[in-house]
Each structure stands twice: as structure tokens, then as C-alpha cells.
Amino acid sequence: MLLEQASELVSLEEFDEAFHIYNKILRDDPKNINALIDKGVTLQRVGKNIQSIKYFDKALKIKPKNIDGLIGKGSALHALGKFSNAIACYDTALEIDSEFPVALAYKGLSLGEQGKINDALKYFKMALAIDKEYDLAQISKKKALELLKSKK
Numbered sequence: 474m475l476l477e478q479a480s481e482l483v484s485l486e487e488f489d490e491a492f493h494i495y496n497k498i499l500r501d502d503p504k505n506i507n508a509l510i511d512k513g514v515t516l517q518r519v520g521k522n523i524q525s526i527k528y529f530d531k532a533l534k535i536k537p538k539n540i541d542g543l544i545g546k547g548s549a550l551h552a553l554g555k556f557s558n559a560i561a562c563y564d565t566a567l568e569i570d571s572e573f574p575v576a577l578a579y580k581g582l583s584l585g586e587q588g589k590i591n592d593a594l595k596y597f598k599m600a601l602a603i604d605k606e607y608d609l610a611q612i613s614k615k616k617a618l619e620l621l622k623s624k625k
Contacts, residue, residue, distance in 0.1 A: 476507055483515050491515055506532045510541050513549070522549040540566045544575055547583075556583040574600040578610040585613070590620050 475494050482491035495512040498505055513528030529546035532539055547562030563580040566573060581596030597614035600607055 476511065479508075479511060479515075483511075483518070488515060488519050504535050506536055506539060506542070509535075510539070510545055513542075513545050517545065517549050517552065522552045525549045538565075538569050540569055540573060540576070543569075544579065547576075547579060551579065551583050551586070554586075556586050559583045572603050574604040574607050574610065577603070578607060578613060581610070581613055581617075585617060585620075590617050593617050594621070 475498050479491045479494040479498075482488075482494065492512070492515065495508050495515070498508040499512070502508070509528045509532040513525040513532070516522075516525035516528065526546055526549045529542045529549065532542040533546065536542070543562045543566040547559040547566070550556075550559040550562065560580055560583045563576045563583070566576040567580070570576070577596045577600035581593040581600065584590075584596060585593035594614060594617040597610045597617060600610035601614060604610070
């Protein structure tokens with residue numbers, strides 16, 4: 474399948490070839506949610522966050538409750554320093570699945586960027602309660618605790 478081929482190319486960092494495949498898929502099926510989201514993720518991976526948001530928005534227009542689209546858009550907004558907007562995306566994802574560790578940890582990251590370390594810590598702990606091995610939440614929790622300790 475073409476989508477799997479594009480994913481493989483991305484893992485090999487052959488981004489131009491992957492974009493060529495995403496474009497072909499979307500030319501044939503402009504409402505292919507998986508291709509829209511995967512292209513958005515790939516754009517984000519190469520640092521094109523504003524462009525990536527456009528693809529997440531296209532996917533979310535078709536399926537507003539798509540968790541992958543919401544997390545991707547939130548992550549791109551976070552990278553652009555739009556933490557409140559990112560949190561809104563994560564909150565919508567958490568309305569769909571309140572125990573989605575990625576949404577919890579990413580919300581914690583955005584809260585931390587806003588200086589709300591105690592709130593961030595709460596979300597990292599919630600993510601770890603669901604997935605004890607989630608490395609992003611483990612590392613972020615440790616960093617939050619270090620920040621709180623250094624402020625005392």
C-alpha cells in the first residue's frame with residue numbers, strides 16, 4: 474500500500490519521496506484522513522509546522538474527533554509557541570479518550586512551557602499511571618520535579 478511505502482520512506486528520512494507519495498494519494502483521494510495526517514506529521518518532522526497544521530485541519534474538518542489529528546495539530550502549535558491553542562487540542566483529544574497518555578503528557582509539556590509546573594506534573598503523573606513505561610512522561614516528570622525543587 475502506498476501509505477505504508479510513504480511511512481517507510483519517512484523512517485529512512487527520504488522525505489521528498491514520501492511527500493511525492495502523499496501527494497499522489499491525496500490527488501486520487503483528497504479526503505484520505507490517514508494521508509492528510511501522515512503528511513502533516515512528516516511536514517512537522519522537517520520543521521514545517523505551519524504547513525503541517527493545514528493538513529491536520531483538513532483531516533479534522535473531515536473527522537473532527539480524530540485523536541491523531543488533534544495530537545498532531547497540538548504538537549505543531551506547541552512547536553510554534555502557541556501553548557494555549559495546543560492545550561485546547563489536547564483537551565479535545567482527552568474528551569474523546571480521557572486515558573490517552575500521549576495527550577496527557579503533551580498537555581503537561583504545554584503547561585510546563587507556560588510555567589505551570591505543578592499542573593504539568595499532575596498530567597505527567599496521570600500519563601504514567603496509564604503507561605508506566607512512557608518515556609516522555611518519565612523524563613518530563615523528573616524535569617518538573619527538579620524545577621520545583623530548585624524554586625524552593
